[in-house]
Amino acid sequence: MTSLQLSAKEEMVERFLDAAARGDLNQVSTMLSQSSSLIKQTGYSGWTALMLGARNGHYPVVEALLAHGCDKFSVNSSSQTAYDIAKFWGHRHISNLLGRTDDGSQRVLPGADLHQQENYFSRETLDRLSAKRTDKVWLEDKQSGPNTVYLLFSNCSPMVTSLQEDDNAGGENQLCRFRYETVKDLLQKPATVLIFLGVEKRKKPSSQTVDGMREPPAWFAVNTDEDSAELLKRCREKNCCFPKTPNRDLLKFSEEEAGIVAQARSVLAWHSRYSFCPTCGSSTRVEEGGYKRSCLNSDCRSLKGVHNTCYPRVDPVVIMLVIHPDGNQCLLGRKKIFPVGMFSCLAGFIEPGETLEEAVRREVEEESGVKVGPVQYISCQPWPMPSNLMIGCLAVAISTDIKVDEKEIEEARWFQRQQVIDSFRGTRPAFTIPPRQTIAHQLIRHWIGMNSNL
Numbered sequence: 219m220t221s222l223q224l225s226a227k228e229e230m231v232e233r234f235l236d237a238a239a240r241g242d243l244n245q246v247s248t249m250l251s252q253s254s255s256l257i258k259q260t261g262y263s264g265w266t267a268l269m270l271g272a273r274n275g276h277y278p279v280v281e282a283l284l285a286h287g288c289d290k291f292s293v294n295s296s297s298q299t300a301y302d303i304a305k306f307w308g309h310r311h312i313s314n315l316l317g318r319t320d321d322g323s324q325r326v327l328p329g330a331d332l333h334q335q336e337n338y339f340s341r342e343t344l345d346r347l348s349a350k351r352t353d354k355v356w357l358e359d360k361q362s363g364p365n366t367v368y369l370l371f372s373n374c375s376p377m378v379t380s381l382q383e384d385d386n387a388g389g390e391n392q393l394c395r396f397r398y399e400t401v402k403d404l405l406q407k408p409a410t411v412l413i414f415l416g417v418e419k420r421k422k423p424s425s426q427t428v429d430g431m432r433e434p435p436a437w438f439a440v441n442t443d444e445d446s447a448e449l450l451k452r453c454r455e456k457n458c459c460f461p462k463t464p465n466r467d468l469l470k471f472s473e474e475e476a477g478i479v480a481q482a483r484s485v486l487a488w489h490s491r492y493s494f495c496p497t498c499g500s501s502t503r504v505e506e507g508g509y510k511r512s513c514l515n516s517d518c519r520s521l522k523g524v525h526n527t528c529y530p531r532v533d534p535v536v537i538m539l540v541i542h543p544d545g546n547q548c549l550l551g552r553k554k555i556f557p558v559g560m561f562s563c564l565a566g567f568i569e570p571g572e573t574l575e576e577a578v579r580r581e582v583e584e585e586s587g588v589k590v591g592p593v594q595y596i597s598c599q600p601w602p603m604p605s606n607l608m609i610g611c612l613a614v615a616i617s618t619d620i621k622v623d624e625k626e627i628e629e630a631r632w633f634q635r636q637q638v639i640d641s642f643r644g645t646r647p648a649f650t651i652p653p654r655q656t657i658a659h660q661l662i663r664h665w666i667g668m669n670s671n672l
């Protein structure tokens with residue numbers, strides 16, 4: 219396409235991207251002051267100005283674009299961020315700048331790659347204030363606070379408002395939020411479980427107004443045995459419901475709400491499964507803002523010393539993308555219950571007395587017959603179904619013959635890097651990639667972005 223065929227806007231975008239690629243800081247700054255939206259535009263190459271500045275080693279341009287608040291996590295059509303690009307081309311000073319976390323911790327851990335993937339269910343919107351869980355007076359005061367937020371759960375599913383896709387950034391479900399007056403009768407019921415989730419994290423001081431001095435709102439989750447139709451009557455909005463497919467619907471929240479749901483649902487699921495003392499079978503009492511169950515039998519061993527049975531459990535699971543020794547293929551498998559055509563990373567529960575590296579090696583060999591050598595941790599994800607912690611790793615195979623354990627896996631296959639890229643793009647997909655909310659998706663994307671030939 220010649221420049222004559224470009225619209226005025228497209229031409230401006232191309233000029234801006236060209237300035238970033240050439241390292242023309244003056245032109246980049248002038249154009250940004252005229253049109254700030256240029257910062258997120260991509261040209262025909264599918265690259266942003268940040269990617270082009272990073273590709274060509276223009277530190278001042280990258281610095282200026284970051285100062286203007288550009289999104290350093292956006293990716294090109296090969297799923298590479300500007301950081302991946304700078305690293306690949308050996309512009310260390312730029313990859314260090316792009317990989318730096320806000321607290322400057324990269325300087326404390328030199329050489330560490332602290333560009334951490336944020337996974338769905340991982341965002342901490344609330345400050346958990348765990349020290350306040352034992353402060354009964356403070357907790358009771360918060361319960362009836364005028365700005366306190368309550369979330370209602372039935373059978374560990376949150377009450378939500380279903381939105382049209384465009385209503386909410388990234389989410390189709392929104393949590394229904396209630397005030398004390400609407401739920402206070404429920405709190406009196408013996409079968410109700412109340413969890414203190416935390417208080418909203420304070421925004422920057424500059425955004426505080428007159429009520430900036432007020433304490434930030436506390437959040438609680440309530441699970442009751444009241445009929446779900448009765449619970450819905452408390453809500454005046456029309457679209458409120460308890461989702462019919464709870465597990466799938468948990469993937470439809472915004473990043474902020476997903477983090478809160480992960481916390482609340484895992485703790486509530488623990489209460490619903492551990493209502494009696496696991497040590498002696500007696501009844502228990504909920505304590506510490508819903509984070510402890512103490513045995514009511516005064517002779518019980520669980521009351522002496524610290525017993526982990528009194529606290530909510532988390533089950534660690536390794537999930538790994540196994541890379542072929544040639545570096546150009548990865549191993550994916552499918553369970554019978556997966557949607558048709560979907561392949562995902564292998565995964566399995568860590569067993570007692572096992573390191574995560576050994577768990578990776580054992581699960582991969584059990585499920586696919588492939589032997590694994592080096593294992594590298596990448597990122598993790600709370601997975602509240604009911605209470606897993608998915609520990610995401612890359613692993614390098616040292617054998618390649620596949621023999622699946624048919625009890626767990628229907629099929630496992632090596633996929634070429636290009637097949638994986640095509641599946642991400644949706645062009646001639648060889649298989650379906652798991653949804654973006656899963657750490658499996660993010661691990662596969664990470665591998666694609668890591669060692670591609672730019």
Ligand SMILES: NC(=O)c1ccc[n+]([C@@H]2O[C@H](COP(=O)([O-])OP(=O)(O)OC[C@H]3O[C@@H](n4cnc5c(N)ncnc54)[C@H](O)[C@@H]3O)[C@@H](O)[C@H]2O)c1
Nearest residue numbers: 533535537565566567581601603606608626656657658659
């Ligand atoms: N977020 C993601 O991307 C993602 C992807 C894959 C799996 N997962 C989750 O990881 C979990 C584990 O994966 P898997 O099923 O392949 O594990 P797995 O390969 O270890 O096999 C599951 C079997 O392990 C046994 N098991 C051992 N400890 C267990 C425990 N604490 N709880 C339940 N079963 C236990 C059971 O017999 C169960 O059938 C799944 O339940 C799934 O929810 C999440």
Ligand SMILES: [Mg+2]
Nearest residue numbers: 564565566626
């Ligand atoms: Mg498994």
Ligand SMILES: [Mg+2]
Nearest residue numbers: 566581585626
């Ligand atoms: Mg297994």
Ligand SMILES: [Mg+2]
Nearest residue numbers: 566567568581
């Ligand atoms: Mg297992």
Ligand SMILES: [Zn+2]
Nearest residue numbers: 495498513518
């Ligand atoms: Zn007991």
